[in-house]
Amino acid sequence: MNNSILQTENLTKSYPLNGVEVQALRGVNVSIESGEFVAIVGPSGCGKSTLLSIAGGLMKPSSGHILLNGQDLTQLPEQESARLRRDHIGFVFQSFDLLADLTAAENVEFPMVLANRPESERRSWVQELLKRVGLADKADHLPDELSGGQKQRVAIARSLANRPNIILADEPTGIWTASLPLKSWISCPASTATMRSLWSWSPMPRTTQPAPIAESRCVMDRSKSKQEQL
Ligand SMILES: Nc1ncnc2c1ncn2[C@@H]1O[C@H](COP(=O)(O)OP(=O)(O)O)[C@@H](O)[C@H]1O
Ligand SMILES: [Mg+2]
Secondary structure, X not given: OOOEEEEEEEEEEEEEEOOEEEEEEEEEXXXXXXXXXXXXXXXXXXXXXXXXXXXXOOOOOOEEEEEEOOEEOOOOOHHHHHHHHHHHEEEEOOOOOOOOOOOHHHHHHHHHHHOOOOHHHHHHHHHHHHHHOOOHHHXXXXXXXXXXXXXXXXXXXXXXXXXXXXXXXXXXXXXHOOOOOHHHHHOOOOOOOEEOEEEEEOOOOOOOOOOOHHHXXXXXXXXXXXXXXX
């Protein structure tokens, strides 16, 4: 039986550049199951961000398929695909992409507004998420009033807002493994939905020299964790 939450089939992606096609992905097949924590590791330019964006539906592949909970995002009408992504995928962007005019709390609340969740549910869940990432006292701060690490924590809280099945994070920095482990942020036995999988993308180790692009390869590093209650 296939327990994949997210699966890609023969994904390819080429970018046109000055009349030449840059082949960023050449037939990628990955399958992420419930409870897995998967790091994609590889040198700069090997295609990590491209694969992540396509897997999260932010970009179209040149060919191939993306299955989210068994539904092929590439075959669905855009509106349906967007709804599935909104409800099932949490995204942490490399540059966080917080909305500058919204406070930390409003940024975390925003995906819930888009999903038409009632205000009473939104307010308490936002407070809970900010508490979990250690930012309860920064709820009313604008992004410009936060440090880089604090912005990233707001972005992580926002990615959890709609209780996604999977989180895609592009180059999460050491903050994830430092003083506040991700696990402690997302475990909450009192609530009902389940964080079924984490898909994280690591930067290459700082000691590694980038390989020439033609030789670049990404590798996957998996670990199966027990289910996280969210
Ligand atoms: N918009 C673009 N136009 C042309 N080439 C691109 C574009 N985005 C990425 N690429 C190329 O695709 C390859 C993969 O890039 P990327 O996915 O950003 O790699 P990584 O995240 O592993 O550093 C690189 O060779 C990069 O130069
Ligand atoms: Mg990248």
